[in-house]
Amino acid sequence: MNPSATPATGTVAVAVAVAVEDIGYGRQFEGWYDRLFPRDESAAVTAARLAELHPEPASGTVEFGVGTGRIALPLARRLAAPVTGLDSSPEMLAALRAAGEAEAGVEAPEAVGAVGAVGAVDAVLADIRTYTSERTAGLVYCVCATLSMLLTPEDQRQAVARAAELLAPGGRFVVETHNKPAVLAAHEGRSRTSYFIPYPEPGTGLQTHSTLLPENDLWHCAHVWFESDGSSRVGTELSRLTTPDEVDAYARAAGLVPEGRSADWLGTPYGEQAPMFVSTYVKPVAAPVAADPAGTGGAGAPA
Structure with missing residues (x-):
C-alpha cells in the first residue's frame, strides 16, 4: 500500500493504494446509496453478528467494499477497535468520511484524505483483488454482495485469496452475497423480469428491471428509486451470480476451511430460496513441528 495521506485526528482516515480500478458504482449511486441501504436495524444486526464472529478484535479487522x-x-x-475499509470508489469513501465525522460531531474538511482516525474506520482507496498489507487481521468480511461485483470467476477467486492472505492463523473470513438459485427462480424461466419494493417511508420505493445474461452467469439490474416528493434517481449494476458451493471452492483453493452457512445474519438455515447467503471460513492454525527427541533432525537432515 502506498498511502497518499498522513493520518491526523478524527474518525475516518483515507489512504490510497496504487492501481485502483474503479467500476463507477460510486459515481452512479452517489448521494442516494444510503437511501437504498439505510443505516437501520438490519445494519446493526449485521454489525452485531460480525462482532460475535470476530476471534479477537485487537487482532485487526478488514472490510472488502466498505462503501459509505x-x-x-x-x-x-x-x-x-479500528476497522480498515477498502473500496475502489472515491465517492463512497467521501460519504464514509462524512458519516464518520457526523457521528463525531466535527465538520468535514474539503480534501479527501485530510482526516485521520483514532479508532473508528481507516478507509483505503484500493482494489480488493490486489490489496496487500504487512499487518494481518483476525476478521476479513465482504458483505452486501460486494463479491458479486467482480465479474469473472478468476477475479472472485483472487479476492478470496487476498482475504486469506490477510488473515492471521485462526482468523475468519465472512462472505454475504447473492444466492444464484434464488435469483434464477425469481425469473421463472424468463431472461427479464421487474419488481417493486416499497420502503418503510411513505411514498418511497425501488423499481428494479432485472436481466439475466446466462452465458457468463451475469445479472444486470436497472434501478429506479422513487422519493416521496415525486423525484426519482436511476442507477445500474452488473454482477456475477455464484452458488455457495462455488464460493466454498474459492475458499478451499485459498487454504481456508468452510465453517458455516446461513440464509441471513440471524442464522436462518440456508435454503435455495434465500435471496442472499452468509458463509464463514477459518484460516487453519499451522500444526506445530514435531520434536525430534534423538536430535538427529529426522530423515534427510544434513550431516
Missing part, C-alpha cells in the same frame, strides 16, 4: 461505512462504523463501535 454502513457496517464498518457500527462494527468499529462494537469492537472498540
